[in-house]
Amino acid sequence: MDGSPAGYYYSAGSGDGAKNWLLFLMGGGWCDNVDDCQSKLNQSFGSSKFMPFTKFSEILSPDRQINPDFYNWNRIFVAYCDQSSFLGDTEFDGQGPKLQFRGSRIFDAVVDDLLAKGMGVGENAILSGISAGGLATILHCDGFRARLPDVGRVKCLSDGGFFFRG
Template identity: 50%
Template sequence: MPIYIDDSVHSYWQGWDNGGNKILRTFCLDGSPPAFYMDRGFGEGAQSWMIHLSGGGWCRDVRECQNRSTTSFGSSKHMPPFKFRGHFSNNKNANPDLFNWNKVMVAYCDGGAFTGDVETVDPATNLHFRGARIFSAVMEDLLSKGLKDAKNALLIGSSAGAYPAMLYCDRFSKLLPNTPRLKCLTDSGYFINVNKNLQKGKGFKTIYKALVTLHGSAKALPKSCTSRMKPELCFFPQNMQQYIKTPLYTIMSPFDIVQVETSLGDYYNANKQNNCSANQKKNLRELRLELLSKFPNASDTKSRGAFIDSQFHHARLQSYWNPQNVSVVNNVTMIKAFGDWYFDRQYYYLIDKHDLPIP
C-alpha cells in the first residue's frame, strides 16, 4: 500500500506473499512506496470523497525516467508538503460544494499516467513501471479508511492525471456500488490527435507510443479499444470517451498550453506578446474546431458535461478554483457549472464562442 500522508500519519503496508512474508509490489519509479495526501472531511461532508490523480507530464525513455526518479515526480522520498487549496479548499465561500469533503491527492510518481505494469526491474536502472498498481493500491487503502461508505464520490484527474481518471472511471464506480452519487472529472487533459496538415509540433501520438512501450501500458487499456486500434491511439480521450458509462465532466480549453505547444509548436509565447501571425491564428482556429469535433456528444448532458473556455492556461483546478481568478463562460463560472452538473441542479455543457484565445 502507499504511504498515507496527513498531519500525523505515515504508515506503510507492503502486502504478503503465499508464505506469509511481507512484500512490496507497488512502487514509484525509484522503488520507493507511492504516496497520497489526505485531508479528512467534516460535518455533512464526512461521507463525501474526492480523489484527485495528480499530473506532471510523462517520461518516455529510460534517461527521462531516471532523471524523474530523483524528484517528487518519481520518488516519495522527495515529496514536499502539500497545500490543500483551490477545489481542495476548506473555505465555504471559495469552494461551496466541496469544502467539507474528504480530499485525497494521489501523488504522481510513476511517469506513465498511472498505467504502467511491468514486473521485471532492470538492475542497471532500478526503474519500476507500475503505475496501474498504484491506482489499485490507493483505492484499496482508501476503501478501508472510509471510502466504502461514501454517499458522494468524485474521481478527478488533471493534466497527465486526466487520462487515468477517465480510464479508471468505471472501475471506480464498481468499487462503490452503494454510493448514491458518483461521477468523474477530467481537467486539462483532453489532448487530441490532430490531423497531419495541422500538426506543426511533435504531436501526442509519438509521445504516447513511446510511453505505452516503455511502461507496458497496453495491459491497463480497455480491450474494447485496443482490439480496434493501436494501444497508443487508445491513450487519446477522443478514442476512449465512448466506452465510459459513468457520468463524466470535462474541463478543457482548445488553447490549452500543452496541447498548443505539442501540436502546433511554440505559439504560446508569441501569443502572449499579442503578435501571432495571421497563419498562426488560422492554425489556432483550426485546432479549436478539431477539438470540438472530437468531444463527447452534448445531447446527453446528464451523463456528460463540459466547460470549454477560450483561455491560454493549463491544469486549472487548484489555481483557478478561486472567485477572483476563475474561468467564466456565458456568465457562468467553472465552479458553478461543475457543481450544478454534479449535484443534478442543472446540466451544463458550456462552450465559449471565442475562436481565438482571450487575453
Template identity: 45%
Template sequence: MNRFGHGSGANSWLKQLEGGGWSNNVRTCVYMKKTRHGSSNYMEKELQFTRILSDKAQENPVRLHYCDGASFSGYGQDEVAQLQFRGERIWRAAIDDLKANRVRYADQALLSGCSAGGLAAILRCDEFRDMLVSL
C-alpha cells in the same frame, strides 16, 4: 492523504489524481526518477491543498500523489536503466486504502485529475464507480 468532512459533507468524497507529465521513453523516465514526479524519495513531506482541494475539513478531499510517469497505469521494469514502473500498484493501494476508510459510507464521490492525472481519471473512472457500487 485523507481529510474527513463533517455535517452534510461527511459522506461526499473527492479523489484527486495529481498530474506530473509522462515519461514516454527510457531517457525521460531516467530523468523523471530523480524528481518528485518519479520517486517518493523527492516528494514533499507535506502538501498544501488549494483550489478544488481545499483545506476546509467539510470539503473532504483525497489526493493521490503522482510518481509513476504513466497516469497510474505502469507495471514492469527496465533493469538496465534501473527503472520500476508501479503506477498500477499505486492505484490499487490507493483504492484499498479508500475501501478501508470511510468511503464505503459515501453518498457521492468524484474522481478528478489534472494533466496526467486527468488521463488517469478517464482511464480509471469505470473501475472507481464499480468499486463504490460494490461496497
C-alpha cells in the same frame, strides 16, 4: 519509479461532507524514453522521497469561500510518481537505474485504503485529476465506479487529460 513507497494526503471530511469523497490525482506528464524516465528519479515525478508537500487548494481547499462545494468533504491528493497515468505494472532493468512503473498498483492500493476508511458507503464520490492525472481519471473512471456499488453518486472529472502529440 525508483521503488520507493507511494503516498497520498488525506483530509477527513466533517459535518454534512463527512460521507462525501473527492479523490484527486496529481499530474506530471509522461516520460518519453528510458533516459527521460531515469532523469526523473531524483524528482517528485519519479520518487516519493521527493513527494511534494501539498496544501489543499482550489478544488481541494478547506476554505468555504474558495471551495463552497467540497470544502468539508473527505479530500485526497494522490502524488504522481510513476509517469504512466497510474496505469503501469512493469519494470525496466536495462542500463542505468532500474525503473518501476507501478501506477496501477498504487491506484488500487489507495482506493483499497480509502474503502477501509469508509469511502465505499459514502453518499458521493468524485475521481478527479489534472494533466496526466486527468488522463488517469478518464481511464480509471469505470473501474472506480465498479468498486463503489453502494455509493449514491460516483462521478469523474478530468481536467486537461486529453493530449495530442505533435
